[in-house]
Amino acid sequence: MKNLLAKVEVLLGYFVGLLMFAIVADVSWQVVTRFVMSEPSSYTEEVARFLLIWIGLLGAAYAYRKHAHLGLDIVTRSLNAPTAAAVQKITDGVCLLFALAVMVVGGANLMLITLELDQISAALQIPIGFVYSVLPISGCLIMLFALERLLTPYTSLPENISTAEE
Incomplete structure (x- = not known):
């Protein structure tokens, strides 16, 4: 699984780039055209707006994989290594549930509703559901x-987490 996810990470990085x-x-x-x-x-x-949506959301997934996402480590810095690792696991579980409930279920519902309603973009004339996909x-x-x-x-903490024992 690690090999496959490493390849997905590389492809995702190139695609976001x-x-x-x-x-x-x-x-x-x-x-150029304006001035x-x-x-x-x-x-x-409109293209820039849609690209920004895709960059932001796919970039968030890429950053999460690389441990480069925004996180508040004020709590984990004051904990010993085993406790900090447990807190990190809880955080990862919450992220998984959020991604499932809001992004996958909610995002799929939003995408399907906009496709059913035949909402199309003003300039490109493409279904908005494709953008929301x-x-x-x-x-x-x-x-x-x-x-x-x-x-x-968790054999070791990610590089960006420092503990009170260090």
């Missing part, structure tokens, strides 16, 4: 990464 390149190109094109050609492109703002995708990735953490024994 590709999306970041695309948003830079899109916004650059918007600047150089004096005729702003009609679709670039990143919610359950990202939620599934976070769940997989959280499950991996829960099933892996």
Whole structure:
């Protein structure tokens, strides 16, 4: 499982990087068309908005896997190593439940509702449900990464957690 998730992590990193390149190109094109050609492109703002949604959500899954996500370690820094590891497991369990309830179930419901209602984007004329599909995708990735953490024994704490015993 670790090998597969490591490959998923690499692919996810490249994909998020590709999306970041695309948003830079899109916004650059918007600047050129607006200020150089004096005729702003009609679709670039919407493309940038949708790319930002995908970058944010897939980037969150990638950051979670890399232990680079935002976290408050004020509590774990004051605990001994075994207690800090237990708190980390509880945190990972809460993250798994959040990803399941909010991102996978809620995101899938939102996606399906918008697809059923035939909501389409103004400029690109694509179904909004496709844009929202990143919610359950990202939620599934976070769940997989959280499950991996829960099933892996904590032999040492992640580098970003310091304990009171150090």
